[in-house]
Amino acid sequence: MNYETVIGLEVHLQLKTKSKAFCGCSTEFGQEPNTQVCPVCLGFPGSLPVFNQTALDYAIKVALALNCKIQEYTKFDRKNYFYPDLPKNYQISQYDLPLSLAGYLDIELEERQKRIGITRVHMEEDAGKLIHQENFSLVDFNRTGIPLLEIVSEPDISSPEEAHEYLTTLKSVIQYLDVSDCDMEKGSLRCDANISLRPVGAKTLGVKTELKNMNSFKGVKDALAYEIQRQAGLLDSKKTLIQETRLWDAKAAQTLPMRTKEGAKDYRYFPEPDLAPFIIKEDKIAEIKKTIPELPKEKIKRFVKDFGLSEYDAKVLVALKETAQFSEECLKEYRDSNKKPVANWIIGPLAALASNNACEITDLKISAASLVELIELVEKKQVISNLTGKIVLEEMLKTGKGAQKIIEEKNLAQISDSGSLNVIIAEIIKENPKSVADYKTGKANALMFLVGQVMRKSSGKANPKAVQDLLKEKLESV
C-alpha cells in the first residue's frame, strides 16, 4: 500500500546566557564535573530560584523570529519524575501557559516553499549528565539548570528530507539571533521526532513512534527513513504497531525499542510555587523585536534582488550569518554589475580552502577587500587565469600578502600580448605537424590539443582565450 508520512519535531535548544536559568552558576561547556553547581541547581532545601532576565529576552526573541504569538501571561510549572539526572525530582518547565504559541517557519524545498507550523516555544531547564558504568552511574550536574527552549513543530513535515531542511533552516535562524551555539555535538541543540504513517488520503493519524538519540541532522534524517521502512513493513503485513519510544543506533543504522514501564507517563504538573508568573507587555515585545536582525529568508530575497544572484547562490552565501556579512562586503566592493563571479569564488575556492583548514570562511585571514582584488585580477582584468587565481588565493592565506603583490613577486601574470604568444605558437606549430594537418581536415580536438601545448610551454601563464584566437589565425595561414 502507499502511505503518507506524518512527522513532528521537538527541538531542545540551550540558550547561551552566561549564568544558568535560575542561579548564578556558569553555563560554560567542558568544565570539571560538578564545579558549576550551587544549592539552587542542586535542589537543596530552602534554596529559591530566580529567573534570568537574559534567558527570558532570548526566549521571546526566538519565539518572535518563529512568528509565534507571545502570551501576555506565562508561568513555570513543575514536571515531576524521578531520574538521577534531576536533583530536585522535578524539572522546571512550562505546561498550560507557555511563553508562546502558534508560529511557523517557511522552508525551501526543491521547487516550492512549505510552511511548517510551530505549535509552541516554551522555556525550561536542562537536566544533568549521566555517565553509565558497568554497575553504577556517575552524575555531573554542571548542565543542570542551563536555560532551554523547547520548540515543538506541528505534524506538518512529510519526509525525512523536509525534516532535515526544517532543522537546517531553524538552526540558521537561531544562529542569526545569536542566542545559542546550536552545536549538536555539544548538545546545545537536540532533536526528537514523532513519526507515523497512514494510507494516502486517510483523515486519521496512524500509531506514532517517538524517536530519540539522534545526534546529528543526518542522524535525524536516517532514523526517520529507517522508521518509514519499518512501519510500512509492519502495516503491509497487517501487524499492529504499538505507540512507543525508540532509540536511534547510528552504528547499527536502526531504531530499537526503549525499555519502558507500563502505563502512560504521569508527570503530575503543577504551578511552580517558587517562581512568580510573568506578564509580558506589548512594549517589551516591541523592544525585543527591534533586536532581531534581517533573517536568512529576507537576506536571500535581497541578495537576489540587489546583486542579481541566483536563489541557490544566495542561499549558500546566507546560511551562516558571518559568511553572509563577509559575502555582502565582497559583493558591494566588486566593481562590476555582474556579481556572479564573487558568489562563485566564495562558494567554490574559498569554501574549499576553509573546509581544508576545518574552519569557517570568516576564520580565514582573508579580508573582503583582498578577496575582491583577487577576483578582479582574474575575472575583469584577466591578469591571471582562474587556475593561477586559486594558487594565489592559497598563497594569500599562507603569507597574508595581497594578490597583486604575489603575482608580481612570483611572476605569475598572464601572457596576453600577441608578440610573446606568437613566438610560442610558431614553435608549437612547427613541432606538431600531425595535429596541424588534423585541424586542417576539420578535427576540432586538434585545436584544443595545440592550445594545451602552448599553455604548457608558457608554464600555464598564457591567456588561453588569446592563445586560441591567435592559433586559429595562424593555422589559417599555414
Added chain:
Amino acid sequence: MSIDKKTVENVAHLARINLDKKELDKISGQLEHILSFIDKLSSLNTDNIAPTSHILPISNVLRKDELRKSLPIAKTLMNAPAKQGNFFVVPKIIE
C-alpha cells in the same frame, strides 16, 4: 468524589512512597475526605475567575545574567552517599 485503592497505590508509586496495607487504608480514607472537601469548592461558579497560579500578587521577578560563585567541590559532594572523583555515584538506571 471517591478514590479507589488502586489510584492511591498509583499515586504512592509515582511519589516513590511505600505504603503497607494498614497505611493504605488510612491514607485512602484521608484522601477521600480531602477530595470531598475539594468537591464542595467545585459547586461554586468560577466561570469568570482566572485560576490562581501563584498566591502572591507579584510578577516578573528577574535577576541580571551575572555569574555568582559556585560551591567548592568538597562542599558539593559533602553529603553524597557515594562519590567518585568529582562525580556523584548513583545506582545504574537506564530508562
